[in-house]
Structure formats: C-alpha cells, structure tokens
Amino acid sequence: MRAKQTDERQVLRAHATVHDATAAIDFYAKAFGAVEQFRLTEPSGKVGHAEIRIGDSLLMLNDEYPDFGARSPASTGGSPVAFYIQVPDADAAVERAVAAGATVVRPVQDQFYGDRMGMVACPFGYRWSLSARKEEVSPAEMQQRWNKMLAGGKQ
Helix, strand or coil, X not given: CCCCCCCCCCCCCEEEEECCHHHHHHHHHHXXXXXXXXXXXXXXXXXXXXXXXXXXXXXXXXECEHHHCECCHHHHCCCCCEEEEECCCHHHHHHHHHHHCXXXXXXXXXXXXXXXXXXXXXCCCCEEEEEEECCCCXXXXXXXXXXXXXXXXXX
16 A cells, blocks of 8 residues: 655655765756755764755755765766756756756757757766757657667658
C-alpha cells in the first residue's frame, strides 16, 4: 500500500556530493537560478547538508565526507550521474551556465525526441542537460526517429 503524500515534498530527491559546497551553491544560483533553502555548516565552514531549489525541484548537496563514503566526482574520477533541467529556452540557459563557468559538453541542437537540448559540465563534476520542449513526440515516433538516426539518416 502506498502512503499518501501530505505535503509538497518530492518523493524522489537527488543528493550530490561536491568538493566545495559553498562554491557549488553560488555557481548553481548563477548558472541555473537555484535558490538556497538552507545549509548546515560545521564551525570550520564545511557544509554537512544544504538544500537548493531549481524550479520546482529540490537538490540536496554536501561537502565530501570520505569516512562516510561521501566522495565527489573530483575524488572518484568523474560521475555517471547527470541532471536534466526543463527550461523555456535551451540556448539562453546554456549561455547563462557557460557565463557562470560551465563548459559545453554537447552544443544546443534539436533532438529526435522533440526537445532542443544542450549539455554542460559544471565545475563540480556533474553534467547538466538544459532542454526546451519543441514538439510532443509519441514513443512510437521517437523509436522511428531513433532508428533513422542510428542508421545514419537525419531526423
């Protein structure tokens, strides 16, 4: 039986470990419009837990705590985790992120699944897809476009 959700908290939340949470919070505010909800800091300034809101979603983050297995992409040779943000204008969102210090991984272009999307890497080791919906595409049409693309054809 599924418990009833009684507040506006998300059921699934992402939690990222970074090598400098204070700098990451500042970067995410500049790059993605994140709004800090709160942070818990040690007397040394190390961030044990922070929460930021990007649009309607919450991202939790913290500094590294290797003794507890909390390591950042900088300590582990990269991260297989990527984030996806739905935006009104992918071109403008990528430009904003780059101006804040991100690097382009994939330039903005129209995608077979109906979005205009670009991907950037943040200075903290994560990839971020910034994507704007251009058209609704059914799963069947998406599969056809995917097959065509894999065969070397254009969308």
